[in-house]
Amino acid sequence: MSVVVRNLSKRFGRQGEAAAAAAVSFAAPTGRITSLLGPSGSGKSTVLRLIAGLEEPDEGRIEIDGVDCTTTPARARGVGFAFQSYALFDHMTVHDNIGFGLRIRKATRAEIDAKVKELLLLVQLPGYEGRYPSQLSGGQRQRIALARALAIRPKVLLLDEPFGALDARVRVELREWLAEFQTSTGVTTILVTHDQEEAFELSEHVVLLQDGKVVQTGSPHDLYDRPATPFVASFLGGANVLRGQIRDGRADMGSFAVEGPAGAENGASVRAFVRPQDIRIEKPTDQPMANVQLARVERVTRIGGSVKLAVRLGTGESVTVQMAKTEIDGLGVELGDRVMVDLKEAKVFVEDYTI
């Protein structure tokens, strides 16, 4: 385990305000990308800045390569950091930007030149030595920033929303590039992002944060299929929420009933999170079926290969359904049609009134 964080806490401002990080613990495996995922204000950037040494923790420990470096100054921690805003030195050329850390370390001119050349090849911008940051596109700037961070041979690479300022297409391109880049360099990486897709695509290990606390840690698969809390279920996948009660061990939402959580008391209130992809629409039939409800199509939104539909259930609840365009076209569903709604899967949580 290359980076281990134990009970890390940080509070900004006065007492009583919510902590930016509250007893955060996780381990980032060597040579892999670990994602810190969460909505804005969840404390993920604070945790990253604490690891970098840009902020001092109020409590807790940070270990890099098994060495406690909680009080080590940032420059001695051996970390590289990439900012959302790139933070390139605008008055310096690409060469001087990448060479900055080495120049500070009193490397010779020849060493710096060689290293810069090598890193520019690595970030696939060879020959860009003489350019200024203002002459580069956003994606190119971030790659130069990564080269600059790598120049000092960091043990850990910390990326704070590195693609947050880029437009969607470039972001996806750079994401794929970063995956290959990380594999080829093998440097332990911690990525902060609010983008679930980015986290899931880039890392096998995701730490999900909410209000400064770690709410779940695991593989994308774990988080997606076994969300630990209602927050995780709703954060990952824009879920529909249906309310109901436990009856005879099953969660009864009026419209649907599914297996209830183990040990739930009879009569307990529950919330069921149902992803739009986990609901199917079929043509109405006369045969009675389990867990199938009659509903009316109220809105149809076509987004490329898939179609989003808003359907109103008999109970008056509206749910969003997402299906492949080919399936919807095959069914010939139109606005206002009556359809059968089939619920495939739901994550059920007993309501917690002790919030």
Add this chain to the structure above:
Amino acid sequence: MSTSLPPIRSVESRRQVGVAAERPWVRWLLTAVALAFVATFLVVPLAIVFFEAFAKGPAAYVAAIIEDEALAAIRLTLVIAAIVVPLNFIFGLAAAWLLARYDFFGKSILLSLIDLPFSVSPVISGLIFVLLFGAQGWFGPFFADRGISIIFAVPGIVLATAFVTFSLVAREVLAVMQAQGSAEEEAAFILGASGPQILWHVTLPKIRWGVLYGVILCNARAMGEFGAVSVVSGHVRGQTNTMPLEVEILYNEYRFVGAFAVASLLTLLAVATLVLKKIVERTVSRQRRDAPAAGKGLALALPAPPTGAR
């Protein structure tokens, strides 16, 4: 009235719509009022300074300036500026750094205090120092016992001038620093740079135009300050008289050529300041405009980085 206008003009005015479509005579009247105002309050006084300075010919003008007392005043003014501007440059940088980068108790109070010298009447600023360091002042006797004179001497003038120009560099640099944030400094910090290295390699290059702008304003004010300096200087000719004070004395002695000759130098300083200020302003705003715009434009112009993501 519109019929008397040339055809092209009427086409133009027909093209105008809405609020911009005043009647021609309204436009003429407003323009005339504005021009008259500018002429009365700006152009004529400026012209008169030079007109009066050269009233008795260039020889008299030169003679008035190379007169011992005038030269002494010029020298003193330059000395004061040479002391005050670097002082406030250092203070301004330090204060702006502190205010832009750190949160601490009393920050808003410090922020208001920095503006205080600018909002207080300069005469009051001068009086403050007389009350502090004058013969009957709080610290006056302490320095007098040690043979150091502050009021009615150069140190007093330096103090008063430094006080009234206190906020000029700090204000400008603070605005630039706040606009730029501190990510570059953090990047340099992680890359191993020490505090002085960050200041020299990262921060100063980032804020250099803001600093220059503040220094230009500070210098102009330091050389031109009258009120505060008048209170503490004692008006000893050849010793504690700065240029603005010299102008007043010469004028009161009815030596108009001399008064206006020295005044013309101050006027030239003002004009030079305005020109410099304009150049720096343009550079700063162009940099601000370019920084995000250039990135955006290039991002569109160079779609996928050629060898790009693969």
